[in-house]
Amino acid sequence: MIPSLSLDMGHSHLVYFWNKTGSTETPNGTYCYSTAQESTVLQGVTFGGVPTVLLLDVTCFLVIILIFSIIRRRFWDYGRIALVSENESLITDLFIYLWCSDEDIHERCGNDAIIYLHFQRHLICLLVIVSMLSLCVILPVNLSGGLLDKDPYSFGRTTIANLQTGNNLLWLHIIFAIIYLMLTVIFMRHHSRSVKHKEGVVRCTLFINGLPKNAKKSTIENHFREAYPSCTVEEVQICYDVAKLTHLYKERKKAMKNVAYYTDIFQRLGKRCFINTKPCGHFCCCDIRGCEREDAIDYYTKVSNKNLDEYLKEEEIIHNKPLGMVFVTLKEKSMATHILKDFNACKCQGCNCKGEPQPSTWSKELFISKWSAAYATHPEDICWNNLSVQGPKWWFRWFCINLLLFCGLFFLTTPSIIISTMDKFNVTKPIHYLNNPVVSQFFPTVLLWSFSALLPTIVYYSTLFELHWTKSGEHRIMMHKVYIFLIFMVLILPSLGLTSLDFFFRWVFDKASKSRIRLECVFLPDQGAFFVNYVIASSFIGNGMELLRLPGLMLYTIRMILARSSAERDNVKQHQAFQFEFGAMYAWTLCVFTVVMAYSITCPIIVPFGLIYLLLKHTVDRYNLYYAFLPAKLEKQIHFAAVNQALAAPILCLFWLFFFSLLRLGFKAPITLFTFLVLLIAIAVCLGYTCFGCLKHLSPRNYKVNHSSCIGKSLCLLHFVTWCLRVSEKLTAMLPGDQTVSLGWSPNASTYLVVMAMPTEENEYLL
Structure with missing residues (x-):
């Protein structure tokens, strides 16, 4: 991920590129390769090493499939279906898998799995259209330029860097970037409208926090009956510390x-x-x-x-250890909505805006001004053991965990740190003399994938240790953290020629540095080759390793070794399956999708490989959901958060084109000003949509009252214990x-x- 990792060409190409563009500032032209001069890992190869890396990754994928078939036959108890099915062959599994419908997956894996797979299908359809446009329109336009040499094996000829500065065809790139943004919005909006999330009886129940721990059940019931006489309280369930x-x-x-x-x-x-x-x-x-x-x-x-x-x-x-939390079940959803609207509506008094819920005789005893209310999540989504960690204790724990995480990843953001250290000790010296694309392209892309798979695991476990109250919140926070981390590690930092967040902050706050030096690294002729190779490695090796589920197999092996007896080993076999990590999987998918969309204009060759990645990812996830993981019950917010996160991909594409136009033509050029205006509008609309989505609950008019009754009183009462x-x-x-x-x-x-x-x-x- 140092410049020698990201940029796949020799120093002579760089000098030729800057001479053709008329740049006379030598430091700007050589910065992106200043680290590469002493590196022994990467040197320029034919067409960025893409054909060689593709061949090697496909070969590795076939080997992984062979290993998977052996593990699948020898360790049949390694998976969820193994708990209730007979030992069938891999061919039988594949036959069942190919013929299983969405209804079968819904019955076995739940509604969240269907929404997740539906989201992937929308991304696949989007990339099909983007692939046709990029290969049929953008790629020929890039090849028509004459800025670089006419070598047919030069990867740079396929990129936007091949176009002359005054070429009017640059307008075509801006227009297609806007088209890609509109297509993304259309597909994501269609997916959001098609999401059918069953709320069931939980919308009849409110989760209220902030009660005094000595509050009695009868007092709470009397408060609601007096404060809201039109609402019928069916049951009140007080939460206790049950860890x-x-x-x-x-x-x-x-x-x-x-x-x-x-x-x-x-x-x-x-x-x-x-x-x-x-x-x-x-x-x-x-x-x-x-x-x-x-x-x-x-x-x-x-x-x-x-x-x-x-x-x-x-x-x-246990009843002497209340948590100050309660589930209040109403007779109808409209009653729960009425109470929630009263709690969340803003009523301004002087300079203070605060909620003033309906009072009762027991208001002072219950401290209702300190209450916070929300719809109760599904009982299966609640982490009951984590409810005891709340208030300052929870925030202090969250702060310490994330501070340690930030400090640990501050200097170790990308694998380039490891590569640089290896170079200093001449570990990779023999590679310098081989000058072979097998070691100069295949090795670093696989290394990047390995670290990009390892380091987000740290983020994953840090989120688990934060002890969130719901699995949906845990998955949503995990998705945001892993996605942001991956985008910095895989896309932003290497594109800018930076090696870690340490260099990033020094670049941002050091007034002596010139931002133009780093931005020029994005548009060197062979810059996109490394990202193409990364997407190829993620497609075949990454998806193959997800099929193997090696981390789960290693954990399963350790638990089997630590078991004291054959009875405990059978118990391990019965409970070795885990729920599907939707947050981490959303982040992985969106990371590669963002890389593909960001370079879909500047390097159109990357798009078909991104389509291959999504096709294989969809296939592997369907198989794992059906055979390997337990069903999960999550709230719909995580699925909508993934939709909002997907909109960042085409916006990054506009960012890349704005930087390119800014460096080539200057800020006052019409193309630069137009791109800047479109970028500002896109960011403003997306931020506005996201913010209004977050603050929508503050307005009473946004509550839609449904007068449907709850489905079964006994079901409602039993669930929230x-x-x-x-x-x-x-x-x-x-x-x-x-x-x-x-x-x-x-x-x-x-x-x-x-x-x-x-x-x-x-x-x-x-x-």
Whole structure:
């Protein structure tokens, strides 16, 4: 990602380019290659190395598919469908996958998966049109220029840098950039209108925060009945700190399943099993002091009873640990809308604008002026264990995590830091003498993809540690953070010839530096070749690795190694599937889409490879959603946020053309002024749309009242209680000797998996 990574041509091409354009400032012409002079990694190759990289990446993709077929056959328990299906061949899977419809995916994966795939289809259709326009119109126009040499193997001839300064065909590029922006808006608007998100009974329920922790359920009910006499309160559910209770329940559940597993073996085979209870104890081949083996049934029975005792103690005091949050369920959606409108409407008094909800006799006792109200999200979307972290504690945690994240990525924003360090120690010295596109183009693009896959993982886990209250909010924040980070790492910094955010801030705030030096790096003749190679690597190697799901396989392997017994290993097999990370996947897709759209005019060759990426990405995601991941229930805001984020791609394309016109023609040129005006209008419209979308809830007129009743009172009341509290009565009444069990087929054909017949959050996905 240093200039030697981003720019794929020799120094002689650079001198020729600046001589032809009439530049006389040597520092401007040589800055983008100042770092490359001592680099041993990249040198110029034929046509930017695109044919060689394409061949190598396709070969790697075929090898990955072969490895996937082997893993798929040897580790059939590695995936969600493996929990309830027989071991079928890869050919059978592909046959089922090719013939499965959206209805099948909706039934198995949920509505959010359909919206996500629908979004990808709109991007694919958009890139089909952009590919035809770029290849049939923009590419011939670029080739018609005579600024660069006539070498047919020169990648620079296909870029906008090949056009003369006074060529009127530059207007065509601006017009097509505007067309691309309009097409993006049309396709995204069509997708937004077609999104059908079922709100269900949750719109009858309000989530209210800021109550005093000693507030009683009856007091809250009386307040709403007096303050809003036209609204009927069906139920009030107070939130409690259930993090420890949930942990104890899960641990006891696993111990009970292990007891049932070994009890079944004893009943069938007539022998008792002994295990080493230390982590990785099954690797110990002899009984030595500290590694004694214990009877499996006795050990897990003790663990189960211990967790049960702690669970019952925690259950007795759980109602003494309220969180100051409550779910209020109304009879009709219109009633919930009326109350929410009253809370969120702005009423100005003097210089202060604040909400003044309807008072009651209990207003002062409940401190209603401190309340914040919103529609309740779906119960499956709530992170119940995270609700206990709130207020200053949550914000302090958020600040510390993001401060550490920013400091860690400030100097390590791009892989160029690693490449530069390798060059200093002459690690890559032999590559300099090879002068082969295999090592000069394939290696850096794969390295860039590897780091662009690794570093956002850090952002992903940092978002998890922030402890958001809802999965939708977690995914949405994750999508924004990963997308911004990837765009800086993959597109903006390397295009400007910068190596990290450290250099970026020094460039912005250092008055002695000249911005023109960096901006000229964007439009050197072979600048787009590296981004073409990156998109190719993402298409074949990136999508192939997503099919393998190596991070998940590594985590699965570690959990299997740490398991103490065969019963725990069966439990790992049953619970190794995870929910699909919509936030991270949206960010990945939009990152490559933004790179493609940003260079669709200046380097039109990149567009068909972007289309290939989206086609493969869509295919891989459909397969993973159907076979590998658990369904997720999210709010529609994350899908609309992805739509808004997609609009940044054509705006960046306009930015690139504005910089090009500014450097070639100056700010007073008609093309520059026109591009600048269009860019300002586009940014103003997009920001206005986004801001009004965020502030829409402040206006009462934006609430549409629906007089539909809630679907089933019992369903509404049951939903907004965490699942560990819903089973507490059954768990308390259940004795270890009276456990009801059911036998189910295990992914391992030689054993049977004994599952406790108790309603659990995890087992709901397996029914």
